[in-house]
Amino acid sequence: AQSVTQLGSHVSVSEGALVLLRCNYSSSVPPYLFWYVQYPNQGLQLLLKYTSAATLVKGINGFEAEFKKSETSFHLTKPSAHMSDAAEYFCAHVTDKLIFGTGTRLQVFP
Amino acid sequence: SAVISQKPSRDICQRGTSLTIQCQVDSQVTMMFWYRQQPGQSLTLIATANQGSEATYESGFVIDKFPISRPNLTFSTLTVSNMSPEDSSIYLCSVEDPTDRAKNIQYFGAGTRLSVL
Numbered sequence: 240a241q242s243v244t245q246l247g248s249h250v251s252v253s254e255g256a257l258v259l260l261r262c263n264y265s266s267s268v269p270p271y272l273f274w275y276v277q278y279p280n281q282g283l284q285l286l287l288k289y290t291s292a293a294t295l296v297k298g299i300n301g302f303e304a305e306f307k308k309s310e311t312s313f314h315l316t317k318p319s320a321h322m323s324d325a326a327e328y329f330c331a332h333v334t335d336k337l338i339f340g341t342g343t344r345l346q347v348f349p
Numbered sequence: 350s351a352v353i354s355q356k357p358s359r360d361i362c363q364r365g366t367s368l369t370i371q372c373q374v375d376s377q378v379t380m381m382f383w384y385r386q387q388p389g390q391s392l393t394l395i396a397t398a399n400q401g402s403e404a405t406y407e408s409g410f411v412i413d414k415f416p417i418s419r420p421n422l423t424f425s426t427l428t429v430s431n432m433s434p435e436d437s438s439i440y441l442c443s444v445e446d447p448t449d450r451a452k453n454i455q456y457f458g459a460g461t462r463l464s465v466l
Contacts, residue, residue, distance in 0.1 A: 271453045273454070282353075337453075
């Protein structure tokens with residue numbers, strides 16, 4: 240079955256620390272991959288997408304993700320967390336439809 | 350990108366009643382999608398709605414429970430029928446990028462937070 244797996248339902252970091260949110264995908268064919276963010280009481284906003292043009296993808300708000308085929312991973316990183324980054328983050332991939340991971344809630348402490 | 354407006358943003362309903370959620374997009378789009386996000390969980394696709402044809406439902410979702418209308422290229426509604434507390438969720442609509450469907454990007458509304466008592 241095609242799916243994405245997000246390791247860690249909750250991640251807590253201090254403000255200014257590195258953010259690392261993990262996502263692994265399973266698929267025999269490299270899919271389109273996305274990271275979405277959901278701020279409290281809001282819908283989903285696209286952070287970034289991988290569509291095979293480049294393995295390192297830069298998104299909005301300082302986030303980036305690296306596609307690693309050998310590891311079937313697409314982890315999301317940000318060098319320095321801000322308080323405003325606190326949100327739910329979803330990894331997703333699409334083949335015939337958009338499939339979401341279970342989400343990771345990021346908490347940022349001052 | 351696309352700007353999507355969803356109404357209502359939240360509602361509290363009695364069991365056995367129905368609620369219709371509206372989704373309006375600021376540009377013409379071929380495909381619109383309806384998702385459910387149960388408390389503390391990820392998004393699950395309910396159905397895909399193309400203008401001028403019947404909606405396509407995912408496994409576990411049926412038209413009698415979640416009828417969908419798609420009268421034109423900028424509007425759709427989802428009705429949650431005969432509600433029970435288990436229907437308490439966030440319901441979100443989304444659309445494909447209207448400028449390039451090949452991008453496979455979806456844009457989402459802010460969602461409707463439904464609580465059923």
